[in-house]
Amino acid sequence: MITRTGVYPGTFDPITRGHMDIIRRGAKLVDRLVIGVTTNPSKSPMFTIEERLAMVKRETADIDGEILVVSFDSLLMDFAEREHAGLIIRGLRAVADFEYEYQMAGMNQQLNSRIETVFLMADVSLQPIASRLVKEIALYGGKIGKFVSPAVEADVSRRVYEIGRKGSA
Template structure:
């Protein structure tokens, strides 16, 4: 069975993430969406909330997709999942430079796990979780960038912080 891992913080999960999940799931027999703690970021939602959100949004993809929280080195997580592939989404040249460096480091850690890059759908390329949160904090409409229930949850979280 070919297993892929799509890692991220998903804070919040966007339509861009969902595009990569749907397309990545077609490339492997099982896609594990790894929801990371990432201590270098200050998440809007807790790890448990983000896992629940991703599970809900990916539920229509069936058993070929599994959502798992992780707090470890990505390659250790991928090895634990018995993955052969890391799936990463690219939006712009800046993404590529960072992802290229990460792929090189990951290859040094485990050359048996390949990194596959998927270009984001052109209409979704500008979407970034960081920007979605910023737009929401200033009262902007994030509905074009995230699933409907996520837009509601972000609005509730923003309102609770005011």
């Protein structure tokens, strides 16, 4: 039996309700969904890779289907090839996302034409959510419960507290 494998890559710093929407819907498209938690040199993460892996594993534990959460630090297409993926799942929130993702899909297709990129539009109610904005809101004392699960909200609150303590020391 051939298993259809898809890869959903991201930094997930932190994982949001928008990410979860794409994961739930993406899991229905494949037999095996590999969530690739990566570093991004252009971003400074709030959480370590180990913390983000644990967070994503916890948040996806109740989703039906075969879901694997792993870290990677390589070209996405090399990672997808290693995982025997036939497609890459990307979430889109807005036109600005599309322009960037379209360019990336084109470059990835040049690197490996055997792997397709599939775009999923985030649910309308979740489109404005971005991890970067969630962190910014939390750092300024705003409420983030609309954007993340209660467990992630607690993780972020703990980290903001730790950051505050280091800053005042």
